[in-house]
Amino acid sequence: EPEVTQTPSHQVTQMGQEVILRCVPISNHLYFYWYRQILGQKVEFLVSFYNNEISEKSEIFDDQFSVERPDGSNFTLKIRSTKLEDSAMYFCASSENSILRPRQETQYFGPGTRLLVL
């Protein structure tokens, strides 16, 4: 069964450094998402992406963050000038695009990248 993949599984970085988290969504999916889960807290929506542009973003997704689809398969989240509070598990998800069938809006999640900012 197709699945969302993410790399790396773990990343340790120094405060102030830039990190890029990578995701390969399911191949026929058109919507892509990033979520994060700070340890012990809820999973929070960051951003959704469709047709090479951001379609929706949360208050968390400020100028420190950016997303990109650099090629036909990858979807990346860049975090500039990382802060201690950016330490979290970052999940990528993807979904098909259909206004007729609910199942095709279901978001399938990757295994996550655990980011630790020191």
Place this chain on the structure above:
Amino acid sequence: GEDVEQSLFLSVREGDSSVINCTYTDSSSTYLYWYKQEPGAGLQLLTYIFSNMDMKQDQRLTVLLNKKDKHLSLRIADTQTGDSAIYFCAENPSFMDTGRRALTFGSGTRLQVQP
């Protein structure tokens, strides 16, 4: 805004049924999902239900939806030790009404299955 609430912890014995509860606030038509997260792993989609349904059954899983009370439950029959995990309820407002696709998650219920 939307809010989703869950109890934090549930302990059951192997072979018993588990019932995990969730309440939500969004009054518009919505999709509701159950995800499972095993330690150190990602979010595995278990099942979903649309708000025009009352019940959905999928093997050992039964989802019940009470739209009036905005209450969702996940029943796991014959619970096994392998079911031990955190279970997240999530809602997605109908994008046909709102244009939004962001999922709002509950805080998760940790299910502990004792042998």
